[in-house]
Amino acid sequence: MLGSIVMRARCRRVARVLQSYLDGELEPPTATAVAEHLEACRRCGLEADTYAAIKTAVGAGGGDRVAVDRVSVERLRDFARSLADDAG
Amino acid sequence: MVPQVDVLYRVALSLTGQPADAEDLVQDTLIRAYRAIERFDGRYPRAWLLTILRNAHVNRNRRRRPSLLRDAESGEALDRLAPHAPASEDVVIGDEFEAVVADALAALPDKHRAVIALVDIDGLSYQEAADALGIPRGTVMSRLHRARARIRARLDVAGTVPRRRSM
Numbered sequence: 483m484l485g486s487i488v489m490r491a492r493c494r495r496v497a498r499v500l501q502s503y504l505d506g507e508l509e510p511p512t513a514t515a516v517a518e519h520l521e522a523c524r525r526c527g528l529e530a531d532t533y534a535a536i537k538t539a540v541g542a543g544g545g546d547r548v549a550v551d552r553v554s555v556e557r558l559r560d561f562a563r564s565l566a567d568d569a570g
Numbered sequence: 571m572v573p574q575v576d577v578l579y580r581v582a583l584s585l586t587g588q589p590a591d592a593e594d595l596v597q598d599t600l601i602r603a604y605r606a607i608e609r610f611d612g613r614y615p616r617a618w619l620l621t622i623l624r625n626a627h628v629n630r631n632r633r634r635r636p637s638l639l640r641d642a643e644s645g646e647a648l649d650r651l652a653p654h655a656p657a658s659e660d661v662v663i664g665d666e667f668e669a670v671v672a673d674a675l676a677a678l679p680d681k682h683r684a685v686i687a688l689v690d691i692d693g694l695s696y697q698e699a700a701d702a703l704g705i706p707r708g709t710v711m712s713r714l715h716r717a718r719a720r721i722r723a724r725l726d727v728a729g730t731v732p733r734r735r736s737m
Binding site for chain 2 (some may be wrong): 498501502503505507528529532533536537539540541542550551554555557559560561562565566
């Protein structure tokens, strides 16, 4: 009984920082504690998996875009270099 | 400055939604940066450049299309961010999952979609996204959380949630 109450309190704490955890924005000790909880708690683990999958799916959508734009980026790098040359 | 061009371009693309506009915006940013370089203290060049880019973006919109400065849910600007590639190794995700995420992303308000694009596609930290958008870090976090929760809600409605490979 007490164990499940403690677990639910942990679930709530983890839920509050889950997005920051997935984005790598937590300090290492907190991130470690969250990771341990996600291993131990199936419900929170599934929740984290779902959000990780959303993050991955959104991020994957930008992959093609970045590859296609290499020409633009190169042109801009040349432009930046020319500004640096002018400034120097 | 040259090493930051890649991230500047990706952020500009997220902000403008058009490759040609993004390129113009980065050029504008670089010119402004070189003009102001004597006032730059040398620390956090990416944050400094993102702030310049954001200001340049606001000025360009003010000149050209004032309505875009509001948070109106106007744009198809980021509609092309629909996911295509296979997802993470830990989770089973099918085409249906990706389709629902794409639809949900397209349906987000611009301000939420911009934040999720900067963080998940462009790989910016919360603080960098805050600099790029000219909003507090806490606002980046709340918009990001809300955006993902909306996508999650769509997945729930569609009955499309990922499963763990093991267990």
